[in-house]
Amino acid sequence: MAAAAAIALAATLLVACGGARSGTEGTIALLLPEAKTARYETFDRPFFEERVAELGDFSVLYSNADQDAAKQQQQAESALAAGAGVLVLDPVDAKAAVSIVEEATAQNVPVVSYDRLIAGGDLAYYVSFDNEKVxxxxxxxxxxxxxxxxxxxxxxxxxxxxxxxxxxxxFRDGAATILDDSGLRVLAEYDTPDWSPDKAQEWVAGQIAQYGDEIAGVYAANDGTAGGAISALRAAAADPLPVVTGQDAELSALQRIVTGDQYMTVYKAIKPQAELAAEVAVTLLRGGAVTAPMEIDGVPTTLLQPVAVTKENILQTVVADGFWTLDDICTPDYAEACRAAGIL
Structure with a gap:
């Protein structure tokens, strides 16, 4: 509901002006950072493209950088050379992406910072979630x-x-506001290169060898790293499993929550985020002006609200929104666990 309210507010502040171009109204480049996190190909891209198609006769030039900042730079340059009138950019590297913004600005092409805030440059808009709250x-x-x-x-x-x-x-800063006063002991900390589940698994395995039963919980920043951590804990026959967090409401994570392997995830309503980015991009392409409920570093910004998901509220969150269905989650392998959890 909070996400919907934010979108409704933001939508009222999008003011289109200027006429449509003859024929195809123009090209929007959507530049996403990687495919290891399931959400980008499963949700962000299709939601964005569907909304753009609803708004007019536009072409979407899509690229995925596979977690390679240099590749994303090349993709952005190719999009500009192909005549993209707006870049919607989710950066692999927030600092490296500044050069993309500068190059686009030099060609009078506005850049929408999507999901991750680019570290500088003349940005036209930023849409994401309240990431400290995550x-x-x-x-x-x-x-x-x-x-x-x-x-x-x-x-x-x-x-x-x-x-x-x-x-x-x-995410880390937001977590610290709670953990610093919690009395919990941080045994070790790791920044996971490329959000790689394999690297998370390898690191956690090393920590299990060092700390063993001292590990009561794992703060995992997303569901991919959570899956890697849980694989390491399972391989070490941890009993009981430590409490493990996550983020993105990936299908595999929800199934781990149902079985009790993962304690929670964070659901972010990607559809309103992607649709707002599409609406902003179309408005900019048509020469319109955009405003937003707030600013960050002078950039018009909309931040949507994330929601914690545990076994107790799967039905009221991801299922109620149609993000995943019960059939998706409760496949035959998970039907018994779903019944035990009270969601079937």
């Missing part, structure tokens, strides 16, 4: 779960996101 939700859930287990003073591992992702620092 960390707050994760850490709050972790602390509460460990309190209920009687492990309020236990040790935790911090499996953070990629060091080149500006959001990863915000």
């Amino acid at each position: 960390g707050v939700l994760q850490a709050t859930a972790l602390v509460d779960a460990l309190d209920r287990r009687g492990e309020a003073g236990g040790g935790i591992l911090m499996v953070n996101g990629s060091p080149t992702d500006s959001n990863a620092a915000l």
